[in-house]
Amino acid sequence: MTHTNTCSVFRLALVVFMAVFASNTVDAQGPNNWFFGQKAGIYFNGGSNITFLSNSQMSTPEGCAVYEDSPLSATYYTNGEKIWSANSGTVIQNGINLNGSMNSCQSALFYHTTHSDTVYLFTTDAHNGSNGLCYNIFSRNKKGYMGLQTTNIPLLNSATERMTLANHCDEKSMWLVTHQWNSDAFYSYKINEDSLNPNPIISHVGSVHNGNTLNAKGCVKISPDGTKLALAKMSAGTVELFHFDNIHGGVSDPILITGITNAYGIEFSPTGEIVYVSTVSGQIIQFNLSIWNVSNIINSKYIVTSQAQLLGSLQLSTDNMIYVAKDNSYYLGRIELPNSMGTACIYNPTAVYLNGRKSEAGLPQVYYKKTGYDFKVPIECLGDTSFFTILGDTTRLDSVLWYFGHNPILDSSRKFSPYYIFNAFGNYKVKLFLYHCDTVDTLVSYAGIVGPPNANLGPDTSFCSNEVKILDGGHATDYLWDNGSTDTIRMVNSPGIYWVRLSNSCGESYDTIEVLNIFDSPIVILPPDTTICGGDSLVLDAGDDSLVSIWQYNDTARFYTAKVEGIYQLEKIDSNGCRSANDFYLKLDTVPFISLGPDTTICIGYDLLFNGRSQGHYLWQDGSTDTTFKVTDPGIYYVNVRNACGEVNDSCEVFYEDCNQIIWVPNAFTPNNDGVNDVFLPFIEHVENYHLFIFNRWGELIFETQDYYKGWDGRYNGKNASQDTYIWRIDYTNYSGDNFNQYGYVILFR
The missing domain is CATH 2.60.40.10 (Immunoglobulins)
Structure with a gap:
């Protein structure tokens, strides 16, 4: 099925749906590289700076996902049916016939486990399709390149298109959450630090997802703090809100919002206090969730935009803005201040130009890994009280226990912001136990107890005139020198008495030094160079x-x-x-050296530059005296070069001919050391800036060279590469300065 036909069917279904049901209307840790829509791509390179990507080979009307080992290394993207390598621009080995569907609103999700090299790709079928929810397993090597090991493992046979990821409370694991078709059941699968647990937590809550197959369509998201869940049901025209238990994976406390015609995309603000809904009818609607009851939430409804434009996915990005997929558009919309209600959220419908590529209804999901806890360690004066503060979201902690010394009763506290008095100078080991998510974490740091500074400028001294004496009084918070300077050091270059006063929160101290003499330094005279x-x-x-x-x-x-x-x-x-x-x-x-080279032939329309590399006086056949001479016509050219040590002469005759670039690439080779076709070597003439790349089926670069005369001997990392088909790419520039690249395949036979 071609992309154009699929996209047309998708739009037709939505238009029919809108026509039939319009009368029922009552009135951001994820990828920095995004690939989506009609070969569109963008890169978030810090803050709100966005760069257009032109290397996408994927066209998808809806769902898509991206995996990146890091923003600037190996990157892969998928529509749920195929997987491409962004590095080579080709489909990876075994990366076809996956059980997802590009017509599913949330067709794919990548997740890299915390403590292993396993990467999961989860897929959903369109509507309530028979493929359901499946997963695929990748292995990841040290360079971040992935190999697909196992494909299309069933996880939930009867599933909707909805799936999303959320942080587990322990901040080490993740939850994959989906919804069963023809049921009111949420399925929450725990992804541990190294593997997926296939046994779900099942929550029967909210509405039954059944009836019109478009009720299987509509996105689901969990708030960045992992406590709220929201989903859109397209055919029903509803939004459902729930609380999510990120310790045990349960879903509860349903709230139903009706009258959202053609609800499709869903997203939370970074704080999780506001939820946004996009509709195929062209609206973005905002609800305030700060008070969890039906009337307050419904009464907070605000229509951010209403336009004659099919709107798709909403996605919170790493820049804390929400991006809006606009079907068949050269732009992405953007909600710039999503933590704000009403007009203050600022919707920009043409925020990101896609450089001639088009958006469709889908965007890749971004999920967030929470930062952990730490505590602020004070440095105090002897006898003062040391106050301790936990850094992190303490609302997610059940309890804490501090240890400041050896006595577990007298030297401990269970307060979130305790204090303690240490009785001597030094650094003291402080332990903090954090009880949350049915686990306990231990943090250790050191508290410092200090006294007033100790000013010490050293003994009186003398030094030489070519030296600068640097006075350093020691460690302190504030400094005051005899000349009024408050710098940490003082530079002196004349005799005299100098002093410094040091102070910190614990007190101050004072010291003086006398510079007795400054001796004249000897003079060293050598001739000029x-x-x-x-x-x-x-x-x-x-x-x-x-x-x-x-x-x-x-x-x-x-x-x-x-x-x-x-x-x-x-x-x-x-x-x-x-x-x-x-x-x-x-x-x-030395006597100068000059070589114009042998008589030579160059292409018509091009120049030849003779370059003298020796210093000296140059005299060319036309009387010019530059060290270089530009040849623009055929003829005999000569030069005389002389200096104080002697002189030399040379000449060269230049001919012209007509040239065109020639590139011939073999389609097979046999590196078996029989002296015949042992090396893959393209034949190249009349090109510049030559660069040859060879990739394996995974999109991994296994050979490259910029040497015209160096080919690939069929080895990779010191070992024979396997018999297979490999992808080559040649980048070059012709003599007119035009840049080209060519692609092809070569078969390695053994």
Whole structure:
């Protein structure tokens, strides 16, 4: 089934649905790379900065999902039926005939387990299709590349299109939540740190999902804090709200909102206090959930936008804005301040231009991994009270236990914000036990007890004139020097008395220092940098025998003969221990070298540049004196180059011919060391910026070169690659400066 036909069927079904039921109307841890719609793609590169991606090969009318090992490494995307590698732009090995459907509103979800290299891909069939909810298992190597191991494992045979992920309360596991068809049952599957538990928690609550198959359509989401669940039922024109138990996976406390014609997309604000609903009829509606009762929620209803545009998925992104899929549109809409009610939420219908690609009804889901807990460790003065604060959402904690010392009764507290008085200077180990989610976590840190600062500028001193004395009084919060400076250090370069006053919250201290003398440093004189011809030498004189003179390699003679190109260093030391140094660079010159190369032929319309690499005086056949000469016509060219060490001459005749780029690529090779076809090597002529890439079926790059004469010997990571079909790509530039890339396949036979 082609994308165009599928998309047309999808739109037709929605239009028919709208026509039949219109009379019943009563009045963001996930991917930074998104692939969706008609080969559309965007990249979130920090804040609200969005870059357009042009490498998508996927067209999908609705559901899609993205897996990325990290934002800038291996990335994969799917519509629930096929899986593509964004790196190679091809379908991965075994990545076809999956049991999902691109006509399902939430057709696919990737999840990488916390403590293993297992990646799950969950899929849903369209409507209440027979494939139901399935999962696929990938293995992930050290570079982030994935191999599909097992496909189409049934999880729930009779399922709607709805599925989403939510944090488990323990912040290590996840819940996969879906809804059974022809039932009122939610199914919550726990994904542990290394594997999926196939035995669900089942909650019978809310309405029965049955009747018109479009009641299987409509998204489900769980709030970022994992406590609320919302879903849209398209045919019924309803939104259902629930509480979600992210410890045990249960769903409860239903609230039904009716009259939402053609409800489709659903999303929570970052705080989880506001829920947004999009409709195929072109509306986005907002409800305030801060007070959990039917009348308050229904009365808070606000229509954010109403337009003649089929609206699809809503998705909270990593920038804390909600993006809106607009069917058959060159733009994504965006709710810019989703934590705000009413007009303050700011809806921008043309927020993201897709650079000529089109959005459809789907966007990839983004799920969020919660950050853990920590506690703020004080640094206090001896005798003062140390106050401790837990960093994190304490509303999700059942209880806490602090230990500040050795006595488990006297040196402990069960308060969320306790205090304690330590009786001596030092660093003290503090333990915090967090009881939540039927588990206990342990945090350890150290509290510091300090006193007033200890100012110490050291003994009185003298130093040399080429030095700068840096005075450092020690550690403190505030500094005050004799010159009024409040910097942590003070630089001095003259005799005198200097002082500093240090202070912190525990007190202050004071110290002085006298700089007695500043001795003149010796003067080191060497000649300016000099050039001599190779074979000659230069004698350097250190002068003044009353000072210690040290050349490089610890040579202490007064005279030093320099005959090798390089830097020569001399240091002098006087009776006060003052040191000065200087250096001198000797450059060796030679008779200049010039080579215009052999007589040569170049393409008509192109230039040849002769480049003289030796320094000296240049004289070309036309009297010009530049070090380079640009050839634009056929003929004989010659040059004379001279310097103080001699001169040379060279010439070259240049011919012109007509050229066109040639690229021939073999379709098979046999790397069996028989001397015949052992290397895969394209034949290349008249191109520039050549770059060859070879990928395996997984989309993993296994060979690349920019050398025209280097081919692939059929080995990868020091081992023979398996007999298989491989994908090649060649990037190049022709002599006109036009960029090209070519793709193809090559078969490795063994």
